[in-house]
Amino acid sequence: AMAQLRAWAQAKGKNLLAAYCDRAVAESPLGRWHELPGPTGEANLYAVLPREAVLCLAAEGAAGEADRLLQLAAVLAAGSHAVWPSEAAALRERLPVDVRERITLSGDWANTRTSFDAALHHGDAASRKVVAEALATRPGPIVGLTGLESGDTRIALERLVIERSLSINTAAAGGNASLMTLE
Secondary structure (H helix, E strand, C coil): CHHHHHHHHHHCCCHHHHHHHHHHHHHCCCCCCEEECCCCCEEEEEEEEECCEEEEECCCHHHHHHHHHHHHHHHHHCCCEEEEEHHHHHHHHCCCHHHHCCEEEECCCCCCCCCCCEEEEECCHHHHHHHHHHHHHCCCCCCEEEEECCCCCCCCHHHHEEEEEEEEECHHHCCCHHHHCCC
């Protein structure tokens, strides 16, 4: 989907978006599971994984569309799925099919039926405050809001991913039992 978004941006003369797609892919923290060093009888694994869905909010008009497309590129670089308000349906329909499949439209993102675990907002301080208050009143886990001014391309990709670690201690299952003792 990211390759299609970049190609679409180039074809439409959206050079800033195409350049941001390249930058976002290069800066993406996503990776596979990595084995970390540990003592004998222990396996430690670490990975950076995508959040399931990211709410993308921006103003109406051409500037808002440009911001929303930057948000989409960030979400795709993070391996996630975008949630857009239904007012952005016309923009979604202009995108390539594989890109559209990574965007869910929501008529009322503030309701609890719309699922996302991070939020991006391009806009002024007053609209950001309204969004923050709406997010704070939603039941369930806290959703982090990344607020940006219109046109800002400094979207922190690390806010769109989660870290997972797994530690397996096999010493108790017949490994080196002295590793389990404390002195």
